[in-house]
Amino acid sequence: SPVHPAMKDKEPTSLKVIAQSTRPYPSTPRAPPQTPRAGPRYFPQNVLAEDENMDQSSSFTPDPASPTPPPNTPAPTPPPREIVGPAPPTNLLITQEFKVTTSKPPPASNVTQSDLSNSIHAPSNPMVDQPMDASSTPPAARTRTAEEDAILAHLALAEANRSVLSQNGVNYRATLPQFTPTPIGGFPKVHMAHSAQIFDHLDNKVLLSWFQVNHPKFMVRVFDQSGKDIAEKPAIIAERLRASIAVIADFVHQETPPIRVSPPQPQGGRGANAFPVGFLVHQVPEETKNLILSQCIWSSTDITFEALPFGCTNPPELLFCLSGFTTSDTDIVRKAVVDVWSHDDNRNHIEDTLSMCGFPDDELVYKATRDLISSTRVELLDFKITGGLSAPRFNIFASSPTNDAKTWTDLRGFLNILEYPTGLEGCGIAAALSPCQLCHSLAHPRGLCPFPQVPLWNGPKLTTRTTANASRQSGRSRGGRLSRSN
Numbered sequence: 511s512p513v514h515p516a517m518k519d520k521e522p523t524s525l526k527v528i529a530q531s532t533r534p535y536p537s538t539p540r541a542p543p544q545t546p547r548a549g550p551r552y553f554p555q556n557v558l559a560e561d562e563n564m565d566q567s568s569s570f571t572p573d574p575a576s577p578t579p580p581p582n583t584p585a586p587t588p589p590p591r592e593i594v595g596p597a598p599p600t601n602l603l604i605t606q607e608f609k610v611t612t613s614k615p616p617p618a619s620n621v622t623q624s625d626l627s628n629s630i631h632a633p634s635n636p637m638v639d640q641p642m643d644a645s646s647t648p649p650a651a652r653t654r655t656a657e658e659d660a661i662l663a664h665l666a667l668a669e670a671n672r673s674v675l676s677q678n679g680v681n682y683r684a685t686l687p688q689f690t691p692t693p694i695g696g697f698p699k700v701h702m703a704h705s706a707q708i709f710d711h712l713d714n715k716v717l718l719s720w721f722q723v724n725h726p727k728f729m730v731r732v733f734d735q736s737g738k739d740i741a742e743k744p745a746i747i748a749e750r751l752r753a754s755i756a757v758i759a760d761f762v763h764q765e766t767p768p769i770r771v772s773p774p775q776p777q778g779g780r781g782a783n784a785f786p787v788g789f790l791v792h793q794v795p796e797e798t799k800n801l802i803l804s805q806c807i808w809s810s811t812d813i814t815f816e817a818l819p820f821g822c823t824n825p826p827e828l829l830f831c832l833s834g835f836t837t838s839d840t841d842i843v844r845k846a847v848v849d850v851w852s853h854d855d856n857r858n859h860i861e862d863t864l865s866m867c868g869f870p871d872d873e874l875v876y877k878a879t880r881d882l883i884s885s886t887r888v889e890l891l892d893f894k895i896t897g898g899l900s901a902p903r904f905n906i907f908a909s910s911p912t913n914d915a916k917t918w919t920d921l922r923g924f925l926n927i928l929e930y931p932t933g934l935e936g937c938g939i940a941a942a943l944s945p946c947q948l949c950h951s952l953a954h955p956r957g958l959c960p961f962p963q964v965p966l967w968n969g970p971k972l973t974t975r976t977t978a979n980a981s982r983q984s985g986r987s988r989g990g991r992l993s994r995s996n
Contacts, residue, residue: 686761688754690809690968697807698960701953703943705822705915708788711737713775720772720790725820726799727792730771733814733961734948734970737776737785744773750813751789758808759798769794787950790820809961814969816949825910825918828953830926831891832904832938839935840888843904846930846938851883859924867917878911885909891954903941905953948972 654662685691702708708729709717720727732740732747740747752771759766770793774786791799802808802817835843850856861879869875889905910918930938943952948959948970962971 686757688757688810688968690807690964690966692805692807693964697964698949698951699953700816700949700951701828702826702950703952704919705825708818710786711776711782711784712786712788713777716775720820723790723792726794726796727790727820728794728799728803729788729818729820730791730815731787731818731950732789733809733816733950735787736947737787740774740787741776741780741785744775747813748773748789751791751815754808754810754813754815755791755794755798755802758802759795762798762801763795766795766798767793788818791817807961809964809967809969811968822915824913825915827907827909828943829906829908829922830940831943832906832930833901833941834938835902835904835932835936837932837935838890838892838900838902840890840904842932842935843930843938844886844888846932847886847888847906848883850928850930851886851925856928857883860921863917863921863924864911866920867912867914881911882908889953891958904938 708731730751732751735747748771752769755769755771756766759769769791772790772792774788774790776782776785803819806817808815808817832843832847837843851860857879860882861875864878864882865872865875869878885908887907889907891903891905893901893903895901912918926940932938944955945952946954946959947956949961951959954960957972959972961967961969
């Protein structure tokens with residue numbers, strides 16, 4: 511083969527020497543290479559020329575006299591080199607062309623961001639640090655556990671929960687030091703004669719004017735003030751009410767607009783025989799109205815009042831009062847009432863009355879009658895007469911199955927005229943109801959009013975004068991106790 515011109519002056523044995531030094535005979539012991547075969551130590555300048563002085567197509571013919579090593583001799587793997595050179599031949603007979611080039615890094619200016627991002631060494635490349643035998647299939651997505659889902663669900667609603675806890679509810683019950691706090695179980699209930707009793711004896715023109723007042727608005731009734739007292743000093747009582755309600759409004763909203771309180775005027779003027787007791791409160795914020803109605807009873811040392819919605823509530827539960835029994839056992843009285851109402855003739859009359867209020871079929875009428883009878887409950891009024899003798903009376907309550915005013919009035923009138931006999935404890939008949947002068951309830955006389963027994967009560971008390979007045983009421987009541995039976 512032709513000899514490269516640059517190698518003509520070289521000794522013919524130079525290539526053989528190099529080959530023997532890099533790969534000795536199998537019988538020749540040698541130490542394993544420790545360092546890369548690179549640099550001028552292994553490639554002196556008088557042996558290998560620079561790349562620029564060598565022809566790319568040059569080839570060398572090995573010395574034919576070189577012995578062939580055994581065929582099973584393993585070929586060692588050369589260590590990495592800084593200069594890429596010819597791989598060590600598998601035997602001493604070099605039969606392939608080779609070239610020696612010097613690796614030079616490209617200029618830094620030629621490296622672009624896209625080249626780096628496409629490199630297998632880019633951080634986002636999934637093949638980085640992967641073992642050679644790793645599967646190319648990406649790992650499956652991990653499924654969250656039930657505990658993890660619960661934690662994430664609660665964290666997603668954390669802000670909503672904090673918002674709820676940082677606000678007062680619509681019916682939040684205020685604790686103002688000026689007013690008696692709501693006792694456990696609530697204030698005693700004030701029972702009225704009918705759903706619209708708060709508008710009784712009010713002048714018709716005034717009532718029409720109140721109808722035209724925009725909502726929010728509500729009604730109030732002042733404790734320990736009769737209709738005649740209100741007629742004599744309506745402006746004074748109205749101003750005291752306004753000041754008390756303004757305290758509550760300022761607690762709910764700062765800088766509340768002025769609240770209006772309109773006093774009642776009796777039908778027939780000052781010469782009337784009966785006087786209204788309800789005041790209209792208007793130009794009040796909705797939140798303040800809801801708060802006042804939710805607590806209902808507001809008692810301070812200056813004034814105590816009951817708040818009522820502007821409108822007709824459900825029919826009153828109090829039907830009538832019975833006297834004539836010789837027992838104080840409310841269970842015996844309740845059984846007598848249920849037995850009388852359940853009698854065939856009386857039950858048929860109840861069903862006929864309820865059928866007039868619009869029930870679509872007879873089955874609903876029968877159900878309404880059963881519900882009325884099962885809702886019966888009894889409350890004992892332990893009246894005392896002269897000498898401290900007991901003369902018990904019993905209030906009879908039931909839940910109305912209808913809101914129809916005429917139906918409920920007719921039904922109550924029918925039940926009121928019935929007699930309620932027992933085998934051994936006498937016969938009960940309806941007795942007149944006397945309103946309480948303190949709270950205006952029909953369920954008890956003033957001497958048995960439960961409000962002064964409310965803890966931390968700020969309202970009017972039972973005095974010697976009022977107790978004496980109560981003793982002159984029907985039954986000569988001198989006080990006593992109340993008990994209930996459901």
